[in-house]
Amino acid sequence: MTHAQASGRPRTVYFFGTCIVDLFYPGAGLAGIKLLQSAGVEVVFPDGQSCCGQPAYNSGYLDQARAVAWAQIKLFAKDYPVVVPSGSCAGMMKTHYPGLFRGRPEQAEVEDFVARVYELTQFLVDVLDLELDDLGPPVKVTWHPSCHSMREMGVADQPKRLLHQLSKVELVELPRERECCGFGGTFSVRQPEISAAMVTDKIGAIAGTGADLVLSGDCGCLMNIGGAIEKAGGHARPLHIAEFLWERTHGRR
Amino acid sequence: MAAADFRAKAHDALGNRELRANFRRAMDGLMSKRAMLFADRTEWTALRALGAAVRARSLLRLPELLEQLETRLRDNGIQVHWAETVDDGNAIFKDILSRHGARRVVKGKSMVSEEMGLNHALEAEGIEVIEADLGEYIIQLDHETPSHIIMPAIHKNKQQIARLFSQKIKDAEYTEDVDRLTDLARRVLRRKFAAADAGISGVNAAVAETGTLVLVENEGNGRMCTTVPRLHIAVMGLEKVVERLEEVPPILSLLTRSATGQVITTYVNMISGPRKPGEKDGPEEVHLVILDNGRSRIYADPELRNTLRCIRCGACMNHCPVYTRVGGHSYPGVYPGPIGKILTPQILGLETTGDLPHASSLCNACVEVCPVEIPIASLLVRLRSEGAGKTPHGGAPVKGAGSRRKSQEDWVWRAWALVFRMPLLNRLSNFALTRFGWALPSDSPLLREWMTVRSRPRFARRSLHELVRREGIPHE
Amino acid sequence: MSDARTAILGRLRAAEGKTPPPAEHFEVVAPRGWSGEEKIARLRRLMESVHTEFLDARGGDWTALLQDWLAQQGLAGLIYPPDTPLGRRLAGQWSGATPLIPYDRSLAEWKEEFFAQEAAGLTGTQGGIAETGTLILWTDETQPRTLSLVPPVHVALLDVNMLYDTLWQAMREQGWTNAMPTNLLLVSGPSKTADIEQTLAYGVHGPKRLLVVLVEGDPAFS
Numbered sequence: 001m002t003h004a005q006a007s008g009r010p011r012t013v014y015f016f017g018t019c020i021v022d023l024f025y026p027g028a029g030l031a032g033i034k035l036l037q038s039a040g041v042e043v044v045f046p047d048g049q050s051c052c053g054q055p056a057y058n059s060g061y062l063d064q065a066r067a068v069a070w071a072q073i074k075l076f077a078k079d080y081p082v083v084v085p086s087g088s089c090a091g092m093m094k095t096h097y098p099g100l101f102r103g104r105p106e107q108a109e110v111e112d113f114v115a116r117v118y119e120l121t122q123f124l125v126d127v128l129d130l131e132l133d134d135l136g137p138p139v140k141v142t143w144h145p146s147c148h149s150m151r152e153m154g155v156a157d158q159p160k161r162l163l164h165q166l167s168k169v170e171l172v173e174l175p176r177e178r179e180c181c182g183f184g185g186t187f188s189v190r191q192p193e194i195s196a197a198m199v200t201d202k203i204g205a206i207a208g209t210g211a212d213l214v215l216s217g218d219c220g221c222l223m224n225i226g227g228a229i230e231k232a233g234g235h236a237r238p239l240h241i242a243e244f245l246w247e248r249t250h251g252r253r
Numbered sequence: 254m255a256a257a258d259f260r261a262k263a264h265d266a267l268g269n270r271e272l273r274a275n276f277r278r279a280m281d282g283l284m285s286k287r288a289m290l291f292a293d294r295t296e297w298t299a300l301r302a303l304g305a306a307v308r309a310r311s312l313l314r315l316p317e318l319l320e321q322l323e324t325r326l327r328d329n330g331i332q333v334h335w336a337e338t339v340d341d342g343n344a345i346f347k348d349i350l351s352r353h354g355a356r357r358v359v360k361g362k363s364m365v366s367e368e369m370g371l372n373h374a375l376e377a378e379g380i381e382v383i384e385a386d387l388g389e390y391i392i393q394l395d396h397e398t399p400s401h402i403i404m405p406a407i408h409k410n411k412q413q414i415a416r417l418f419s420q421k422i423k424d425a426e427y428t429e430d431v432d433r434l435t436d437l438a439r440r441v442l443r444r445k446f447a448a449a450d451a452g453i454s455g456v457n458a459a460v461a462e463t464g465t466l467v468l469v470e471n472e473g474n475g476r477m478c479t480t481v482p483r484l485h486i487a488v489m490g491l492e493k494v495v496e497r498l499e500e501v502p503p504i505l506s507l508l509t510r511s512a513t514g515q516v517i518t519t520y521v522n523m524i525s526g527p528r529k530p531g532e533k534d535g536p537e538e539v540h541l542v543i544l545d546n547g548r549s550r551i552y553a554d555p556e557l558r559n560t561l562r563c564i565r566c567g568a569c570m571n572h573c574p575v576y577t578r579v580g581g582h583s584y585p586g587v588y589p590g591p592i593g594k595i596l597t598p599q600i601l602g603l604e605t606t607g608d609l610p611h612a613s614s615l616c617n618a619c620v621e622v623c624p625v626e627i628p629i630a631s632l633l634v635r636l637r638s639e640g641a642g643k644t645p646h647g648g649a650p651v652k653g654a655g656s657r658r659k660s661q662e663d664w665v666w667r668a669w670a671l672v673f674r675m676p677l678l679n680r681l682s683n684f685a686l687t688r689f690g691w692a693l694p695s696d697s698p699l700l701r702e703w704m705t706v707r708s709r710p711r712f713a714r715r716s717l718h719e720l721v722r723r724e725g726i727p728h729e
Numbered sequence: 730m731s732d733a734r735t736a737i738l739g740r741l742r743a744a745e746g747k748t749p750p751p752a753e754h755f756e757v758v759a760p761r762g763w764s765g766e767e768k769i770a771r772l773r774r775l776m777e778s779v780h781t782e783f784l785d786a787r788g789g790d791w792t793a794l795l796q797d798w799l800a801q802q803g804l805a806g807l808i809y810p811p812d813t814p815l816g817r818r819l820a821g822q823w824s825g826a827t828p829l830i831p832y833d834r835s836l837a838e839w840k841e842e843f844f845a846q847e848a849a850g851l852t853g854t855q856g857g858i859a860e861t862g863t864l865i866l867w868t869d870e871t872q873p874r875t876l877s878l879v880p881p882v883h884v885a886l887l888d889v890n891m892l893y894d895t896l897w898q899a900m901r902e903q904g905w906t907n908a909m910p911t912n913l914l915l916v917s918g919p920s921k922t923a924d925i926e927q928t929l930a931y932g933v934h935g936p937k938r939l940l941v942v943l944v945e946g947d948p949a950f951s
């Protein structure tokens with residue numbers, strides 16, 4: 001947080017799209033970029049970017065994770081904040097990059113990069129103090145905070161503060177909201193039964209809220225939760241918070 | 254038990270509705286009780302930092318402190334024994350007990366003794382060992398093992414306990430009244446305490462500067478075991494030592510609040526010696542068995558060493574979404590939950606337990622609550638690396654390192670790294686997946702697992718890279 | 730087994746860390762600056778929340794109050810430590826209906842009888858801790874360990890002038906490191922368990938009831 005606050009409201013930011021957004025939820029990424037632009041910030045999207053390295057890291061393949069991480073860091077060399085529409089990928093950078101490069105020649109550069117990393121809603125609230133005007137019809141939503149956004153990035157109530165600004169949006173608290181949805185990357189296929197039990201409980205809780213939409217800041221969770229709701233024939237539609245905010249404030253395009 | 258068993262046992266546990274309800278109810282209660290006691294975030298942060306520092310300092314000087322502890326204990330009249338393996342530990346117990354002709358033994362809760370399989374070893378010698386902690390007593394009656402390190406019988410509900418007592422305790426009527434069930438156990442066990450030749454206990458912390466064994470408990474059974482019989486034998490893992498007495502208060506406070514949401518347990522029992530001349534009670538002999546069983550190997554690696562900070566509070570399992578669903582009996586070894594996932598593979602070796610570190614979504618719920626700041630998630634990742642034979646430079650390999658290595662997986666990650674490191678390759682693969690990803694067969698093993706309860710993920714028709722270019726967003 | 734010792738310590742020493750030890754900041758367990766009344770109120774509230782009973786004998790005669798209390802409970806006797814100042818005081822002034830039973834022999838000599846007594850056990854305390862609602866019990870030749878453990882009721886005398894804010898404060902100000910007794914006990918209520926369905930039940934192995942008698946400035950305790 002210190003970086004952007006120290007230098008005031010930044011004019012330009014980098015956007016790190018993440019691999020899941022890139023391939024499955026590009027609309028969420030684009031909405032994130034547009035929210036930033038509409039707040040008067042110039043957004044740069046380094047074209048060579050791909051993935052934060054988390055899949056390999058979580059599997060214990062640290063050399064491969066490091067190689068991919070370093071390839072990203074080099075692309076984000078200027079002194080701009082790096083905004084990430086995913087608590088998990090931002091968390092990978094913030095909490096695991098320093099350890100991956102400790103004692104290596106790249107260490108200083110990595111630490112400089114890490115200090116500039118923000119999760120999207122954190123940046124919108126803490127740095128830009130974004131104000132929103134609700135243009136949409138009344139709707140009931142619930143919020144799924146991702147594990148890594150809370151526990152690695154320290155995202156607290158920023159997403160809810162954004163949602164509370166929307167006058168026609170009713171936010172229903174999700175029971176046991178802090179409990180993992182069961183995604184966990186390879187966990188979902190390495191321990192499919194436990195993961196299934198977790199996501200089944202999660203979508204049960206979501207159904208219990210009666211919400212029309214389940215919002216999150218992480219597309220891994222959305223893929224897991226959304227896939228399970230779809231298979232079960234549930235009601236709530238999964239949506240990334242960036243996409244939701246953009247739709248509500250600028251109309252569907 | 255091999256790791257394949259974890260999946261099989263987890264499968265059974267997931268299908269057992271009564272069991273899942275028992276765990277869910279208990280864990281919900283424990284989480285909310287703990288949360289209330291750490292509501293003051295500033296205090297929590299400071300206390301936790303102190304607890305972590307105390308444990309880290311103790312480990313830093315472990316060999317020195319163990320020697321100091323041994324000297325002080327001897328000065329105080331407590332005899333010290335060292336055991337490299339569980340068999341050695343059991344042999345020491347048998348030897349001491351047989352020298353005293355002890356046939357009837359009462360025992361307080363001790364996870365290290367579970368690790369040793371002490372009860373079986375002693376019973377094989379014809380020694381009667383009675384577990385005196387109520388939870389341990391319950392599972393001993395049912396020939397089970399603990400399903401939780403603090404609350405061993407947490408998997409049972411009171412109907413199950415009522416049935417068990419009425420079947421196993423002489424002249425006991427069937428009752429589901431918790432007070433009456435407790436009273437039943439009291440009556441049986443009081444006779445055992447009075448008649449016991451020896452008492453066995455664990456240790457929550459051993460203080461090097463004073464030669465003191467600190468034990469916490471609520472029931473008084475631990476005090477009975479360490480006070481009433483003529484002989485007391487305590488056992489601890491070698492990591493339990495702290496340097497100074499003043500380091501005990503933060504550890505106690507973190508332990509009891511994290512474990513059961515209590516500001517303190519009913520009893521804190523500080524033992525600094527056997528009965529002195531003129532004293533009217535207390536054991537005439539006190540022994541301490543210090544167990545290694547793989548711990549010195551864990552100690553050899555500066556990262557893995559953090560495992561040994563653990564104060565066995567159980568908070569990590571109380572907050573674990575996996576533990577809550579599969580229960581403590583699904584895990585190999587005696588330590589379930591997140592601490593078990595990092596400790597058991599290091600003790601038993603990755604050959605048989607290498608899949609255990611993968612049985613985590615890395616959600617970090619355990620990391621968030623661990624009162625001594627053990628980076629459990631990072632250690633799980635380290636053990637995953639170890640399984641694939643990738644001990645980091647300067648690290649000490651875990652037992653069984655490399656035993657889970659699959660060359661196929663190595664190739665997958667190498668190819669992955671290539672694609673995600675090379676923008677051109679990444680662009681090509683994105684193009685292919687967005688255009689033709691639908692053609693991947695649904696019966697590939699990974700997709701099949703995914704699709705048991707989820708629909709098939711759908712690739713976007715255009716990647717974010719393409720949308721960014723189309724929208725004219727600066728993409729240097 | 731000294732081989733095991735050498736081998737274990739050798740392995741540990743080979744790996745011992747060279748990094749500087751992390752600093753410890755004890756402020757969080759240090760005294761809170763509570764007044765005497767705040768300490769009493771806090772200790773009472775916490776101990777009562779776990780079923781401890783209180784008898785306030787400040788400014789009165791604790792032996793008389795205790796006598797009445799015991800008579801109401803219908804207990805078979807009061808087992809007490811005869812060779813302590815409080816034991817002597819008690820024996821000198823006792824006129825109650827409840828018989829006094831001195832703990833004047835070794836446990837082995839009367840184990841069966843002692844375990845079977847439906848009596849109360851009386852002990853002094855070495856003060857209390859307000860933060861956690863805790864009594865400090867020092868055991869020695871005159872005050873046996875089992876007196877606060879085996880009888881179904883434990884009566885503890887607590888001088889309110891000996892209350893500490895925290896455990897850390899108590900152990901430092903009383904100089905525990907210099908002279909630990911063979912068994913130092915912290916007692917924060919009657920024996921309890923939650924091993925059956927997380928339901929609290931009292932009196933599982935130790936005392937079912939704990940009565941704290943508050944006294945002030947009694948010379949028997951200085």
Ligand code: SF4
Binds near residue numbers: 511562565619622627
């Ligand atoms: S790992 Fe941490 S949370 Fe888990 S039992 Fe040990 S100290 Fe408690």
